[in-house]
Amino acid sequence: MGNISWLLRTLPAMAGELPRFDLGRTPAEPRELFLRWFGEAVAAGVREPHVMSLSTVDQDGLPDVRVLLLRDLDERGWHFASDRTSAKGRQLGARPAAALGFYWREQGRQVRVRGTVIDLGPEAAAEDFLARSPLSRLAMLSSAQSDVVTDPQNEGPARAEAERLIAADPDFVPAAHAVYAVDPVGVEFWQGDPGRRHVRLRYRRTADSWLREQLWP
Numbered sequence: 001m002g003n004i005s006w007l008l009r010t011l012p013a014m015a016g017e018l019p020r021f022d023l024g025r026t027p028a029e030p031r032e033l034f035l036r037w038f039g040e041a042v043a044a045g046v047r048e049p050h051v052m053s054l055s056t057v058d059q060d061g062l063p064d065v066r067v068l069l070l071r072d073l074d075e076r077g078w079h080f081a082s083d084r085t086s087a088k089g090r091q092l093g094a095r096p097a098a099a100l101g102f103y104w105r106e107q108g109r110q111v112r113v114r115g116t117v118i119d120l121g122p123e124a125a126a127e128d129f130l131a132r133s134p135l136s137r138l139a140m141l142s143s144a145q146s147d148v149v150t151d152p153q154n155e156g157p158a159r160a161e162a163e164r165l166i167a168a169d170p171d172f173v174p175a176a177h178a179v180y181a182v183d184p185v186g187v188e189f190w191q192g193d194p195g196r197r198h199v200r201l202r203y204r205r206t207a208d209s210w211l212r213e214q215l216w217p
């Protein structure tokens with residue numbers, strides 16, 4: 001019988017050198033601070049800094065979470081791409097609200113984003129889909145994200161059908177492909193400290209600007 005608790009207690013967290021978070025140098029807008037931290041994550045060699053968790057809520061109010069890639073960030077918010085008919089797509093259709101979580105381990109940094117979700121429409125979906133590699137497009141076209149795999153042998157025909165679709169129309173975009181943006185009401189930046197004096201800053205949206213508040217970590 002395995003007991004994992006002893007093992008968990010041997011694992012370090014937030015060890016080593018970590019950056020300092022100077023609250024005197026924070027911009028008025030959270031997007032600007034996110035871009036600064038993201039650039040620093042890339043420069044520090046953080047592996048896959050664009051990987052984030054996305055949480056949504058199902059029809060029973062039960063939270064759901066999975067990992068996705070950040071696709072863009074602009075005045076509309078944090079973008080991700082997915083299938084409108086997937087579990088998350090259906091959850092978002094019924095309840096367009098979500099939270100994102102980034103964890104940049106090498107820097108002991110966490111960023112949390114909460115907000116309403118908007119579907120950016122067919123043009124954004126087409127642009128996102130057609131910019132993908134042929135392999136990625138083929139994989140997306142031949143899968144039914146979140147559905148139960150009833151016949152593993154059926155992958156061949158689905159793949160062949162996807163190949164036929166792309167050959168017939170190289171600009172084909174599946175109707176279910178969507179790009180969403182999380183339009184934030186709150187964005188939080190958390191800097192870990194090996195001495196456990198972690199620093200946490202929350203941006204909260206007000207009618208016409210952002211309120212910055214330091215929170216206990």
Ligand SMILES: Cc1cc2nc3c(=O)[nH]c(=O)nc-3n(C[C@H](O)[C@H](O)[C@H](O)COP(=O)(O)O)c2cc1C
Nearest residue numbers: 051066067068069081082083086087088089145146
């Ligand atoms: C590193 C990584 C990146 C991923 N990126 C995406 C993505 O950008 N879009 C997406 O729909 N699924 C992505 N996935 C798959 C999702 O985690 C998830 O399995 C899928 O979207 C189905 O989720 P759902 O059933 O909750 O809708 C990624 C998984 C991993 C591990």
